[in-house]
Every structure is written in C-alpha cells, then in structure tokens.
Amino acid sequence: MELFADFFRNLYDTTGWNFVVFYDNDEWTRFIDAIWTTVKLIVACLIFSLVVGVIGAWAQGAKSKLVRYFMAGYIQFFRNTPPFVQILFFYFVLGNLVPTYDAGGYQESYISSFGWAVISLGFFAGSFNVEIFRSGIEAVPTATVEAAEALGYSRLQAYMFVVLPLAFRVCLPALNNNLVNLLKTTTLAYGIAVPEMMYTANQIWSDNVNVGEMMMVLFVFYIGLVSILVWGMSRWENAMRIPGYGK
Amino acid sequence: MSDSETQNNWTPDQPMVSIKDVHKSFGNLEVLKGVTFDVMKSEVICVIGPSGSGKSTLIRCINALNDIQSGSITVEGIEVNDPHLDKLELRKKVGMVFQQYNLFPHKTAIENVMMAPVTVLKQDKDEVEARARNLIKKVRLEGKENSYPGELSGGQQQRVAIARSLAMNPDVMLFDEVTAALDPETVKEVLVVIKDLADDGMTCILVTHEMGFAREVADHIYFTDRGVIVEHGPPATFFDEAKDPRTQEFLGQIL
Ligand SMILES: Nc1ncnc2c1ncn2[C@@H]1O[C@H](COP(=O)(O)OP(=O)(O)OP(=O)(O)O)[C@@H](O)[C@H]1O
Ligand SMILES: [Mg+2]
Numbered sequence: 001m002e003l004f005a006d007f008f009r010n011l012y013d014t015t016g017w018n019f020v021v022f023y024d025n026d027e028w029t030r031f032i033d034a035i036w037t038t039v040k041l042i043v044a045c046l047i048f049s050l051v052v053g054v055i056g057a058w059a060q061g062a063k064s065k066l067v068r069y070f071m072a073g074y075i076q077f078f079r080n081t082p083p084f085v086q087i088l089f090f091y092f093v094l095g096n097l098v099p100t101y102d103a104g105g106y107q108e109s110y111i112s113s114f115g116w117a118v119i120s121l122g123f124f125a126g127s128f129n130v131e132i133f134r135s136g137i138e139a140v141p142t143a144t145v146e147a148a149e150a151l152g153y154s155r156l157q158a159y160m161f162v163v164l165p166l167a168f169r170v171c172l173p174a175l176n177n178n179l180v181n182l183l184k185t186t187t188l189a190y191g192i193a194v195p196e197m198m199y200t201a202n203q204i205w206s207d208n209v210n211v212g213e214m215m216m217v218l219f220v221f222y223i224g225l226v227s228i229l230v231w232g233m234s235r236w237e238n239a240m241r242i243p244g245y246g247k
Numbered sequence: 248m249s250d251s252e253t254q255n256n257w258t259p260d261q262p263m264v265s266i267k268d269v270h271k272s273f274g275n276l277e278v279l280k281g282v283t284f285d286v287m288k289s290e291v292i293c294v295i296g297p298s299g300s301g302k303s304t305l306i307r308c309i310n311a312l313n314d315i316q317s318g319s320i321t322v323e324g325i326e327v328n329d330p331h332l333d334k335l336e337l338r339k340k341v342g343m344v345f346q347q348y349n350l351f352p353h354k355t356a357i358e359n360v361m362m363a364p365v366t367v368l369k370q371d372k373d374e375v376e377a378r379a380r381n382l383i384k385k386v387r388l389e390g391k392e393n394s395y396p397g398e399l400s401g402g403q404q405q406r407v408a409i410a411r412s413l414a415m416n417p418d419v420m421l422f423d424e425v426t427a428a429l430d431p432e433t434v435k436e437v438l439v440v441i442k443d444l445a446d447d448g449m450t451c452i453l454v455t456h457e458m459g460f461a462r463e464v465a466d467h468i469y470f471t472d473r474g475v476i477v478e479h480g481p482p483a484t485f486f487d488e489a490k491d492p493r494t495q496e497f498l499g500q501i502l
Contacts, residue, residue: 144352147343147345147350147351148351150310151338151411152339169353244396244399245396
C-alpha cells in the first residue's frame with residue numbers, strides 16, 4: 001500500500017500528474033467513501049427499477065382502464081423528459097412536500113438526497129424496464145399461459161411461475177442495455193449533492209486543481225463498474241439458458 | 248363457497264359432464280349453435296368433424312377457457328357458466344391436453360409434471376415427486392425425467408403434457424387433437440397412453456381425426472358440423488350406418 005502511494009507521490013513530483021486520491025490519506029478516504037456510495041446507489045437503483053418494471057408490466061395488463069392509463073402516463077412522462085430534470089424535480093419540488101424532523105439544531109428531511117436519487121432514477125429506468133418486460137411478456141405464447149390456467153393457476157401464479165421466467169429470458173439483452181445505461185445515469189445524482197463518485201471527483205478537483213487526472217480516474221472507475229455489471233448479466237444469461245430452447 | 252356446495256347435489260350416477268343447448272359466438276360469428284350431450288363417469292367420448300366446425304371451441308368451453316353466451320355446461324354439478332365460478336374448483340376436476348403440447352419450456356419433464364400440484368394445490372414436494380415419477384413411468388418416459396421440452400420429440404412432449412394433467416388427479420380429461428401435430432410413427436405412442444387411461448376408467452372427451460382410434464376406444468361418437476351435432480352414436484352404428492349425408496361425406500373423405 002505504501003509502495004502504491006509512493007509511486008503516485010513520485011509521479012506527481014516528477015511529472016506533475018496529480019493523482020492525489022492515491023497518496024493523500026484524506027482524499028483517499030473521500031474516494032473510498034464515494035466508491036461505496038456509488039455502489040450502493042447503483043445497486044439500489046437497479047433493484048428499484050427492476051421492481052418498478054415487474055410491477056409496471058403487470059399493471060399494464062390490468063383490467064382497470066384507470067390503472068392502464070396511469071401506467072401509460074407514467075411511461076410517457078419518464079421516457080420523454082430528461083432524467084436530470086426529473087431528479088431535480090424530485091429533490092427540489094417533491095422533496096419540499098416531505099415532512100422534516102429535528103436532527104440536532106437543523107431540519108432534516110425524512111428522505112435524503114440519496115433516497116431521492118434512488119426514487120427518481122429508479123422510476124426513470126423503471127419506465128424503460130416496463131416496456132422491456134412487456135415485450136418479453138408478449139413473446140410468451142398465450143397457449144403456454146392457457147396451459148397453466150387449465151392446470152388451475154390463477155393469473156398471478158401464471159405470471160410469476162410461467163410468464164415472468166420466460167419473459168426474462170427473452171428480454172435479458174435489452175434489459176442488459178438499460179441497466180448499463182442506468183449505471184451511467186447515476187452520475188446525475190451529482191446534481192442533488194449525493195456524495196457519489198461524480199460529485200466527489202468534482203470536489204477533489206476543485207480542491208486540488210487536477211481535473212484531467214480525476215477525469216481519468218472517473219473513466220477507469222466507470223469502465224470497471226460497467227464491466228462488472230455486464231459480466232454478471234452474462235453469467236446470469238448463461239445460467240438461465242434452457243437446453244433446446246431459443247437460440 | 249358454502250353457497251355453491253349446498254347447491255351442488257351431484258352424485259356419480261348423474262352425468263359427469265352435461266352440456267345443454269350451448270351457444271357460443273366470437274363477435275358476430277356463431278360457432279356453437281345449440282350443442283347438447285352428456286358424458287357419464289368412465290365414458291370415452293369422441294368428437295369428430297370438419298375443420299372450423301367448433302370442436303376446439305366446445306372443448307375449451309368445458310373448462311372455462313372460453314365463455315358461452317347461453318345454455319349450460321356442468322362438470323360434476325359445477326355450473327361452468329356461473330359468473331361466480333370458482334375456476335380452481337373446476338380445473339381440479341378437468342384436465343386438458345392441447346394439440347401443441349404447451350409444456351413449460353423452462354422446466355424439465357418431471358418439473359412440468361410437479362409444478363401445478365406444488366404451486367396450485369400446495370402439496371408436499373416429496374410426495375408430489377414420487378407421484379410424478381410414477382406418472383412419467385405410466386406415460387412410458389422413464390429416463391427422460393430431467394430432459395427439457397426442447398430436448399424431447401413431439402410425441403414425448405405430448406406424453407409429458409398428459410402426465411402433467413394427470414398429476415392434478417382430474418376426473419375428466421379433455422384431449423384436443425393431441426396427435427395432429429405428430430408424425431404418423433409417433434402418433435401411436437401417444438394413443439397407446441390414452442388407451443391405457445381409458446381402460447383405467449378415466450372419463451375422456453377427445454377431439455380427434457384418428458378414426459381407427461375413435462372406433463377402438465370411444466363409447467360414443469359425436470359428429471359436429473358448423474356448430475351443431477349432426478349425428479351421433481356408438482362407434483359400430485356411427486361408422487357403418489351413418490345416415491346424414493354430411494357425415495357420410497366426411498367419413499368418405501377421411502376413411
Ligand atoms: N378466439 C377466437 N376468435 C374468433 N374466432 C375464433 C376464435 N377461436 C375460434 N374461432 C373461430 O371459430 C370457428 C371454430 O373454431 P374451432 O377452433 O373451434 O374449430 P375446430 O373444429 O376445432 O377446427 P380444427 O379441426 O381446424 O381444429 C372457426 O371459424 C374459427 O375461426
Ligand atoms: Mg381445433
């Protein structure tokens with residue numbers, strides 16, 4: 001670890017390339033905290049968007065017209081407006097409506113900026129997931145669903161045990177794409193001061209005047225994260241592959 | 248629940264399936280125009296007729312996959328056309344096998360057989376598995392338990408589909424042209440299984456184009472054309488003494 005820090009301190013001294021996060025203790029701590037916040041943010045957004053997608057795709061097929069119109073409105077809104085505007089709207093407008101509590105001298109909202117980032121980005125990516133799941137669900141033959149019904153499955157049981165597992169396999173490639181996009185979009189949480197990687201990098205380069213170096217760190221960091229996600233998704237895809245089915 | 252139970256005074260000496268003056272339309276197209284017949288316990292009924300005459304529609308109405316506009320269908324006294332129908336109650340009694348098998352492609356053969364009893368009836372998994380293995384044996388598929396549908400031939404898939412239906416312990420089995428998608432050599436392996444079932448006393452309603460098989464297993468044959476039953480009777484009389492010209496023409500083409 002010392003060697004590592006020495007290398008970057010030496011690099012700075014000899015070339016002026018200032019990778020301060022790798023040799024300065026305080027900046028290192030900031031950097032590590034940012035990694036954790038980013039990872040937590042991404043995981044929370046992924047899960048939330050998947051839940052929204054599954055429930056939304058289910059609601060789209062609901063009997064009630066009202067529910068279906070609501071879903072259509074939700075999807076149009078989130079797909080056709082910039083996610084950055086959404087996140088600001090959630091935090092500054094909706095955030096104002098949430099009650100606050102006394103956190104020792106100042107007022108703290110029940111939903112933190114982190115919470116708002118998860119909610120708004122989750123709904124944003126979720127609106128795409130709904131459409132992705134729906135296309136997957138539509139690819140499941142009605143005959144297969146009827147077979148389940150004939151065996152006594154309720155609509156919900158058929159959805160959970162037959163439709164979803166098959167739909168998932170059909171839409172994994174599209175889902176993959178959207179989740180990678182979501183991962184990258186989490187940098188917008190910067191706009192509402194969630195101390196994730198983008199925000200932290202910005203603070204660090206303001207303090208140390210090393211924009212170029214921090215940009216490089218950012219690129220490498222996100223390439224790494226996306227690689228991990230893609231790797232995980234492709235493992236999942238392989239695990240879900242059914243012998244003799246599909247391609 | 249108690250309501251329908253008090254109403255249901257069905258006893259096994261009454262028709263297991265009773266179809267009375269059933270009318271069914273898709274939009275303006277009337278597909279069933281007053282169909283009436285009864286099926287007693289352990290009876291094997293074959294429904295034959297030209298394409299588009301409403302055979303599939305009729306059979307699908309029996310387990311409420313299609314609704315009807317008027318008339319009545321009862322299964323062991325359960326009124327299928329009742330808006331408050333407990334579908335699960337009905338479907339526990341009626342098993343159905345489709346022309347295209349419609350297996351769950353993401354589950355192995357044995358899982359296909361086990362799924363409904365475990366998820367729908369919440370039966371004990373080990374006990375269901377033991378029964379499923381016996382059913383796989385019964386449809387002559389030992390050794391294929393862990394194959395996925397995509398790894399099985401059409402005839403094998405259809406036999407898994409039969410076992411899957413039987414796992415729910417139905418009282419009536421509906422077969423809709425279950426051999427129509429198979430090549431001639433594999434038709435027989437499926438028919439043998441159905442024959443076994445019939446011999447064991449299972450009540451069966453079969454839509455089929457296999458006239459030889461119908462003659463062999465059926466207790467009664469119904470010939471439908473354009474939504475009505477044109478002629479019916481036990482196989483011997485039906486095949487040898489058909490009176491209606493439409494029946495004669497159909498049999499002439501097919502035999
Ligand atoms: N879901 C549906 N919507 C509209 N029309 C339908 C539907 N299902 C069936 N039909 C029509 O009802 C008529 C009877 O169809 P059905 O499938 O019952 O015939 P069938 O006797 O089973 O024919 P086949 O021997 O070809 O299977 C046909 O004219 C068909 O086009
Ligand atoms: Mg048909």
